[in-house]
Structures are given as C-alpha cells and as structure tokens.
Amino acid sequence: MVLEQPPASLVPALQKLHAARSTVGSATQRVIDFVLEHPNDVIHLSVTEVAEGSNSSEATVVRLFQNLGFKSYQDFKIRLSQSLVPTTRSFERRIESGDTAYTIFQKVFATSSLTLSDTLEHLEPAALERSVDLLIRARRITFVGVGGSGIVALDAHHKFFKLGLFCEAVPDPHNAAQVAALLGPDDVMVAISHSGTTQDVLHAVRIAKDNNASLIALTGLARSPLSKLADVTLNTTSPESRYRSEAVASRIAQLCIVDALVVALYLRDEERLGRHWQRARTALTEKRV
Amino acid sequence: MVLEQPPASLVPALQKLHAARSTVGSATQRVIDFVLEHPNDVIHLSVTEVAEGSNSSEATVVRLFQNLGFKSYQDFKIRLSQSLVPTTRSFERRIESGDTAYTIFQKVFATSSLTLSDTLEHLEPAALERSVDLLIRARRITFVGVGGSGIVALDAHHKFFKLGLFCEAVPDPHNAAQVAALLGPDDVMVAISHSGTTQDVLHAVRIAKDNNASLIALTGLARSPLSKLADVTLNTTSPESRYRSEAVASRIAQLCIVDALVVALYLRDEERLGRHWQRARTALTEKRV
C-alpha cells in the first residue's frame, strides 16, 4: 500500500479513509467500510471491537490508521470525534415549556447554526455559479416574496441596491403580478417562498416566465411547484422544531444566501460595483454621531 | 466528593471540571488545574502522563473523570476533543478575489455561524430575562431602525404581530420621532442600530425616554450612545471581514435574537399567545396551493 503523506489535512478524517479504500487489501477494506458505516460508534470502540465488527484482525486495524498518517488508533479517534461534532443532538435543541430565557436562546441559536450548515451542505456549487451568472448580467432584478419572505426580499433589495444594481423588492402580492408583466428576457426574477406553494408568488412567477425572464427560486422544499418553474433553485433546509416554525429558521439561511450572493457579485465585477458601494457607504457615515 | 448526576450536559466538558473544583481534594484539584491549563494537550495524553503533569497518581486521574460522570478517561477525552473543535480559523474565512462562488458561500456561512455563537456567548442571561419581562408586560411595542436595521424592525414586527401583540415597526426615520412622542410609561421601544450612533434613531429614542417608555437596545457596540440610554442592551458581536461589513453579519444575529425573544414570550404566556398564533397560522394555509 502506497500512500502519500497527507496534506495538512483540512480534510476530515473520514475522507482520508474513503480515498484510501481502493488502494488497500480486502481485509483492510472491510475495516474502512465498517468505520465509514458506523463512524459515531467507532468513537467509543476499541481496536479489538473494530476488528471483530469488520471480521478482520487487530493488527490490520492498527496498521490501517498508522499507514493513513495517524500517530495511533487513539489519535484517529480524536480526529474523528472532532469532525463529527457539529450536530447538536436534537434533544438538546428541543425547547421545553420550563426553559429559561437563556436556555431558549441557546437552543434557538443552535438550531439556526445547524440550519446554516445543513443548507450550505445541500447547495450545489453549479447552481450558485449559475445564479451569479444570471444576476450579474441582468438588466433588472425583481425580488418577490410575501409575508415573512417579503422581509427577505426587502433585505435583498437593500443590499443589491447598494451595489448600484437596478433592482426592486415587491413584498406586496398585488403589485407582484403587475411588476412581473413588465419584465423581459434580460431580466431576472428572484422568487422567495419557503413552501414554494404560495399562490400569489406563483402567479407572478408564471407571468414572468411568459415574458421569458429568468427565474431564481429561493425555497425550502426541493420539489415544489416554484422550483419546477425556476431556472435555478437555491434550497434551504432546516431541522424540525417545536415553537418555531421551520419557515422562520430557514429565513436565517435565506438571508445568508443573499449575503453570499452579494459578495460573489461584488467580486465578479469589483471595478464597477466597488465604486458604487463605496459611494453608498460614505453617504451613510454622515448620519452618525 | 458528592456530585449530582450531571444534566444532559449542554455544558462543554471543561465547565464540569471547573464546577467540581471546589468540592474535591487537593490532589484532584491539581489534576483539574492541569487539565484546565492544557486542554489541548490533554487530548493526546495518557492517564499516566496527566498524573505526572499534575503531580498526582493515575488512580486519582481515573477516579476524577468517573466521578464527573464520564464512562472512562477515554470517554472524557472524546468529549473534550469535541468541545475543543477548532473554530474555523480566520484565514479560512477570509474571502479572496479569486474565490469561486461556492467558496464564497462557505466563507460567508462560516462567518455567520461564528457570529451566532459569539453573540450567544456574550449575551447576559439576566438581560434576556429582563427583556422578556418588559416585552410581555408592554401595552404597545415599537420597533425602530433605519436602513438595514429597518429590515430587522420589520421582521420583528411581522413575528410579534403573529403573537397578537400590539406592535409596530417604524423603518422610516421621519415617522420615528412622531411615533416616539405617542409612547407612554407602559410602552416599550426596541431600538435597532448596529453602530448605536444613528442620529435618527437616537432622536426618536430620546423622545421615548422623555415619555418614560422602556427601551431595549439591539446594537453591535456595547458602549454606544444608544446603549447608555437603554434599560436593557442586547449586543451582537461579529468578527471582522473584508467584502462584507460587520453590520451585515451581525444582522443575522439580530434576527436570531428576535426569533428567540418571540419563542421566549410565547412560552411565558402560552395560553393567550398560543391562541393568536394558531389563528394567524391557519389563515395562511389557505393561501397555499
């Protein structure tokens, strides 16, 4: 078995295992498979137990991890436990009637954090690139969303506007359809709806599509009517929770997506957009004490 | 040494050690001190090495962790390594000109996540309780903020409104002062300003204080003119970052604070607020496909 010295390992422990899988013998492969299938258990298992679980021998287990560049089996377990940490277990996030304000804050923040990482994990790099492509070329950008999603639309408008882009937010369902009717093939509509089934939004979206405008969907359900109509879908995912609707938690992720889009656009055309942004910024400073 | 069975432990491993310190003997204290001083090294040390490092015996080390509720010394090391998982280092969050869209997303999301945990860490439990007290008793709640903070105000209004509370958002600086003039001693103003120095907001806040209204400040700088006027200050903290103003990152945390406040209020008076919330919810369902 030949293995290069692994790079300073930003890579979580499990990826190393996966990468090595094809270059090792059958017994060692069984060990790798076992570890990949039960990573959370392995943290608490001894060499002997792993050997038994994978129908191999202790020696094979020990050698595997040494060859992978870990100082010892224990060393591997430490690394592994560190890469497995992020999921605050759901029972630790569940809000109970008797919780103190601070406990509630802890749990709400934990859920939000989890929503962010879950969402990031499920976003497709290709979809992001396409979104940026569409937005940077757009003549005009319209953000549509009602209710809670309307807030996201306003936020997006606020930020895109600072970049000097021609854009508008339509948080009012009545106006949405009318604005959609004005869009053309060079324009982009960004439709925001957690459920992806909001009638008012769908109505506006259909009109926009009829006019050949491009459509980016920001939604919480991958297979919704809205995402079927969209050129690109950016999905948020969030864990269930009592006392706090999924929609609310996913809004945090949507705002974060907007933030990231703004930064990505900025870097695509720093020359033009940077100038606008600076001007908007200095105009604000005068308003401070 | 008497120790209650530790609660489901939202608490990182080290806090347990710290809490137990005063209830144990001198040798055990030396062990605790050693671990608290070198947590990152301990992860890789054996029982014997820890015993040597702390001038105690192996038995003392092993017993300490068993008494603290860990299954074994190894079990403790696993927990410890999980609580020590290095936060994404700042150079891994810094956005560079050449970054791909996906990389930018990773970095923006990482920064947001960090902002959330930083903010939570700095929030004072007492301040949270007082905020909830003030809000639940309020006759009328006014959210004030301009620009980006105006979005937070709107979001807060949207959510508090669903609980059936008498509230309003004033994202327009002109109206802010007028609305503030209408407030009385039973009312609460929630002022949102990242810098805590926004003239328009301060103006409105002073008027509100003159009318003896209570003031909750949502700000990003602890020692700002705004927080001096406030009865309670809820602070957001966020790491520096290029291409993305601190204000933008901290907005995520502000929204999260609002979310948590809503949940906390709800649980304080589930009877009354739950009824309202249910009604608002069912009214929405009809708008879906």
Added chain:
DNA sequence: TTTTTCTTGTAATTTTATTTCATCACATTA
C-alpha cells in the same frame, strides 16, 4: 480522644494497543 469518612498513592489486575513473525495469496519471471 476516638471513630468515621473521605482522599490518596502503590501495586496488582485487566483491558487495550502495538509489534513480531509465520503463512498465504497473487503476480512476475524463468
């Protein structure tokens, strides 16, 4: 003071990790 309780370190024991070594499987070459 005496008795009891709790803490501690030494040493024995058990568990766990690592190394050694003989064997086997497979590929290459004669």
Added chain:
DNA sequence: TAATGTGATGAAATAAAATTACAAGAAAAA
C-alpha cells in the same frame, strides 16, 4: 509450469495504558 518475490493478513507475544483493590493517612464528626 514451476520458482520467486511482494505485499497483505491474522495469531500470538509483547508493550502500554487504564482500571481496580487495598492500605495508609488526613480531615471531620462524635
């Protein structure tokens, strides 16, 4: 086809680490 080399493997030996048993000593209670 047989001979040879290479690397993977597991049984067993060894080493290391963790845990427990126990007796001595300190502190608290009677």
